[in-house]
Amino acid sequence: MGGTALLRQLPKVDALLAQPAVASLADEHGRARVLELLRRDLDALRHTILAGQPVAPRELEPEACVARLERALAQQAESSYPAVLNATGVILHTGLGRAPLAVEAQTAIADASRYALVEVDRASGERGQRDRACAALLRELTGAEDACVVNNNAGATLIALAALAAGRPVIVSRGQLVEIGGSYRIPDVMEQSGARLVEVGTTNRTHLRDYSRALDAHPETALLLRVHCSNFRVEGFTKEVGLDELVRLGRERGVQVMDDLGSGCFLDLEALGLPPEPVVSASVRAGANVLTFSGDKLLGGPQAGLIVGDAETVGRIRAHPLYRALRPGKLTLAGLEATLKLYRDPARARARIPAQRMIHASLESLRPRAQALLTQLSALPGSAELIETASRIGGGSYAVEALPSLAVAYAPADVEAGAFAARLRRGTPVVFARVHEGRLLFDLRTLLDADQDAALAAAVRDACA
Ligand SMILES: *Cc1c(COP(=O)(O)O)cnc(C)c1O
Numbered sequence: 001m002g003g004t005a006l007l008r009q010l011p012k013v014d015a016l017l018a019q020p021a022v023a024s025l026a027d028e029h030g031r032a033r034v035l036e037l038l039r040r041d042l043d044a045l046r047h048t049i050l051a052g053q054p055v056a057p058r059e060l061e062p063e064a065c066v067a068r069l070e071r072a073l074a075q076q077a078e079s080s081y082p083a084v085l086n087a088t089g090v091i092l093h094t095g096l097g098r099a100p101l102a103v104e105a106q107t108a109i110a111d112a113s114r115y116a117l118v119e120v121d122r123a124s125g126e127r128g129q130r131d132r133a134c135a136a137l138l139r140e141l142t143g144a145e146d147a148c149v150v151n152n153n154a155g156a157t158l159i160a161l162a163a164l165a166a167g168r169p170v171i172v173s174r175g176q177l178v179e180i181g182g183s184y185r186i187p188d189v190m191e192q193s194g195a196r197l198v199e200v201g202t203t204n205r206t207h208l209r210d211y212s213r214a215l216d217a218h219p220e221t222a223l224l225l226r227v228h229c230s231n232f233r234v235e236g237f238t239k240e241v242g243l244d245e246l247v248r249l250g251r252e253r254g255v256q257v258m259d260d261l262g263s264g265c266f267l268d269l270e271a272l273g274l275p276p277e278p279v280v281s282a283s284v285r286a287g288a289n290v291l292t293f294s295g296d297k298l299l300g301g302p303q304a305g306l307i308v309g310d311a312e313t314v315g316r317i318r319a320h321p322l323y324r325a326l327r328p329g330k331l332t333l334a335g336l337e338a339t340l341k342l343y344r345d346p347a348r349a350r351a352r353i354p355a356q357r358m359i360h361a362s363l364e365s366l367r368p369r370a371q372a373l374l375t376q377l378s379a380l381p382g383s384a385e386l387i388e389t390a391s392r393i394g395g396g397s398y399a400v401e402a403l404p405s406l407a408v409a410y411a412p413a414d415v416e417a418g419a420f421a422a423r424l425r426r427g428t429p430v431v432f433a434r435v436h437e438g439r440l441l442f443d444l445r446t447l448l449d450a451d452q453d454a455a456l457a458a459a460v461r462d463a464c465a
Helices: 004-011 013-018 020-030 033-050 063-076 101-114 131-144 153-165 186-193 206-219 242-254 280-286 310-319 322-326 329-343 345-354 356-359 363-378 416-425 450-464
Strands: 082-087 090-092 146-150 169-173 194-201 223-225 256-262 290-294 305-308 383-394 403-410 429-435 438-445
Touching: 004 033, 013 020, 013 033, 013 063, 020 033, 020 063, 033 063, 082 310, 082 438, 101 329, 131 146, 131 280, 131 305, 131 329, 131 438, 146 153, 146 329, 146 450, 153 169, 153 223, 153 256, 153 290, 153 305, 153 322, 153 329, 169 186, 169 206, 169 363, 194 206, 194 363, 206 305, 223 242, 242 256, 256 280, 280 290, 280 305, 290 310, 305 310, 310 322, 310 403, 329 363, 345 438, 363 383, 363 403, 363 450, 383 438, 383 450, 416 429, 416 438, 416 450, 429 450
Parallel strands: 082 429, 090 383, 169 194, 169 223, 223 256, 256 290
Antiparallel strands: 146 305, 290 305, 383 403, 403 438, 429 438
16 A cells, blocks of 8 residues: 555544543543544654555554554553562662662551651650651661761762861872762762862872871861772772771871761671671771761662761751751651661671672572572573572672672573563563673572562563563
């Protein structure tokens, strides 16, 4: 059929609207939305025809238009933030929302999503402090005198620098002027806060005397800042000054010390053979005046910026006008409180907080699940094999270390691995996997449980069809 003939066959919007199926969709979803989708569909068809591209005449029949309308409405109803099965082996995957929350945190968030006791004191009925419960838990868990919570660690460093050092010098080692993913750079944050950056040392080596000389040259210095090099490692001929030494120097010279911990772990991971990530309570004991860290990195909670330190310093931060701009919402606070409570018992934190459970999972605990997944995928077209692989902690922690893990490597039949991975990303449930040397790798470590393993197998089967 020629283009003009096809164009004549295009149904009219009014005729479509008069169809009983469309009328009932309009009742359900609103006439304006249905009208808009119908027009968009007919426009797309018209363009295709005018461009001389092939269009099957049955695509122009009213039934086909109604079917496309139903699909479009269903698609619009779907969330843009659907749940994902993470088989990438990257535990704190920023693209997938970093830490998956503990069930306790999910429940607390669901409860708080109605009216909730956020900023009133229950006894007096007067206005209260919204992060009071999290602050109390942070005091208890870190040994710090006081604490407060903002939206993320970028916000925590910004407000701390603004409150403590605006208009004054802050001394930082050149080896610690880091960039974290998503264009967070220490020098830029420093500039936004109004503090003046004074760089000391060299890229690979900074000595205590470098700080000391900078203090001589800048007697009005407000802070000595240490930044944890979260996402890279300098190896070879290197030196950084320890927090203890910085604190000693700061006390001698009457200058405060701030520690940006990045991840801020509560559990010691050295037993896993991982190098020590700074444990928050150790930095508090070392005497830093203020420490900042993320809620959704190694802590495994919701996105939040946690600030702990001595009472006077945290008080100044809380009183700063930026606090109102950076304050977290009730959902964050509810999820954070539930997560922090789990840390009262380290064994419970390891068992209940998914990120910690994944980090601590032994190869042997993954093996039965890997075997079960292998059996399911072996029944599909293509080939499947159990392999040893390496998971990453991610989220700007443990830049170079990997955790030994198990994955099922799957080579689909008749389709390239990258194209199959794209199919899995578009499917329901959404699946993310690694593609390596022409195969998909499904790493068991970052799937939450056996139910997710089974859902993954079903999604792969659907993608084969
Ligand atoms: C991750 C990180 C930040 C930023 O934290 P967010 O919670 O992502 O805002 C800041 N400093 C360091 C050292 C980090 O590792």
